[in-house]
Amino acid sequence: MFKPVTIKDIAKALNLSTSTVSRALRGGYEISEETKKIVLDYAEKINFTRNPIALSLKERRSYSIGIIVCEVANVFFSQAIDGIESIAYNKGYHVVISQSHDQYEREVTNIQHLANRSVDGIIISLAAETKDYSHIEKLHAQGLPIVFFDRILESMNTHKVTSNNTQGAFDATEYLISKGVKKIAHLANAKQLSITEQRKIGYLKALEKHDIPFDENYVKYCEHGGSKKGEVDTAIKELLDLQVKPDAIFVASDRLSIGCLEALKKYNPKNDVLIAGFSNSDVVNLLKPSLSYVRQPAFEMGRIATEMLINLIESKYPVEEFETKILDTTFHINE
Incomplete structure (x- = not known):
């Protein structure tokens, strides 16, 4: 029957007190480097590991x-x-x-x-x-x-x-503006999330800087973060069904970006809507239509x-x- 080695066993073998061995194993400053080395070398030699359950209880x-x-x-x-x-x-x-x-x-x-x-x-x-x-x-x-x-x-x-969600959103939206578009929609996450508010502020700041009027109809919130089937699909369809449809979309997250691209393939075969958004995936470099993206650290x-x-x-x-x-x-x- 397996019986694990205890601190008491090490103390007995090295003729030290259990408290000295315990402190040495823990790297305690009050124990000399020489004693620490003796204890640690012996512990390694016998493959000793501290009992995490006993340690957590103590x-x-x-x-x-x-x-x-x-x-x-x-x-x-x-x-x-x-x-x-x-x-x-x-x-x-x-x-x-x-x-x-x-x-x-x-x-x-x-x-x-x-x-x-x-x-x-x-x-x-x-x-x-x-x-x-x-x-x-x-x-x-x-x-x-x-x-x-x-x-x-x-x-x-x-x-x-x-x-810096606000700056990231500003950079993405300003990039879209630099491509000559002015009707820029925003596909956002759930309203109450901190990142949603911060990214919308960046989007609005870029529009304001370039004297582009804000249209509330161009903002679509995904209250389930894109996790609910058809949520992103419905949002994109509603944007493309507007009397004056957007010519670009700033997308607020990875999951929304993928859903947005899938929906655009279905509802926008002309491929004339530009996209930029938040994404940390390397797969975005392979996607069509292409997606310029904000990466977070x-x-x-x-x-x-x-x-x-x-x-x-x-x-x-x-x-x-x-x-x-x-x-x-x-x-x-x-x-």
């Missing part, structure tokens, strides 16, 4: 971080998760990933499940359908560290990481959010000052 920590994103298959979120994991695993934390699929009820279930699993903190990007934030606010009020990224909750006093956003969360988790004192980091986007032209 320190009242699970050394796990919960992640909630709308969809792992979305390239932006998969890149952000890579960034999250690059920091978490180096700091000794495991990552538990869950998907909301942009559904409010699934987000509520996921965050409650993660809290019940005793994660030490949560990194979340809000679902498109979420309008009631009480499920997050209650856990935060109870002391669970929470960090937002990309789709953030402005009203909550905690760390947040996002990109997803990996870096995930990395910074994780550093922020671990700092909250490991802080010995209550944290009262919080930061919102806004990272620059880049614009890529596909002719």
